[in-house]
Amino acid sequence: MRECIVVFGAHPDDSEIGAGGTIAAYVQRGHRVVMVNVRVPGGPDDVSHHDQPRRRGEAEHAARALGAELISLGLTREALQPSARLVAAFDQLLADVQPTAIYTHWLGDSHPEHVALSRAVLASARRNACSLYMYEATLPGGISTDAFRAQKFIDISDTIDCKMTSLACHETQLERYGQAWLEAIRGRAAQRGFQIGCRYAEAFEVVKELAAIPAVGSR
DSSP, X not given: XXXXXXXXXXXXXXXXXXXXXXXXXXXXXXXEEEEEEOOOSSSTTSSOGGGHHHHHHHHHHHHHHHTOEEEEOOOOTXXXXXXXXXXXXXXXXXXXXXXXXEEEEOTTOSOXXXXXXXXXXXXXXXXXXXXXXXXXXXXXXXXXXXXXXXXXXXXXXXXXXXXXXXXXXXXXXXXXXXXXXXXXXXXXXXXXXXXXXXXXXXXXEEEEOXXXXXXXXXX
């Protein structure tokens, strides 16, 4: 059965950092993946407003590198709050796309916009029509008082190159953080892979997992 996966990111590069290898793995297996970028930094509400067109283009290139569709909502910083309006927008998006699984930011992330986004996603997933997972805090990021509970692992050994290629599309972030940024992301994937006996992996917290019981005699 062809599945549809939705991956939410508050900003361009968030989804690629947290789940880029998983996105590529789904695509390579013939599933549909929709990446949702909620806000593009650099807009009129930011100091560096001239970067917005560039970051929007980077997001488009990164999604193509992974083989995913991209929806860019273009919200302002003020609009990115777990409000009734944002939840209603997500309700409509999920009704249109009909995903079997959603991936979003971890609620223990130190970035307030990441957390606000995921609270709205949790509210929109209230009807329990699909599984819901949270990816690890994006890099770079602040230190959190919470501990990420790695409960679901996906082997991305075959798609790590796709993940890194998509991240390299974000040239503004490479200029800002340097090559060490990419090395840190690859290193975390290597650590998660070592934990489960493969080369590279991505880890997720499970909010809920909906699975059908196989029919008697099926394998």
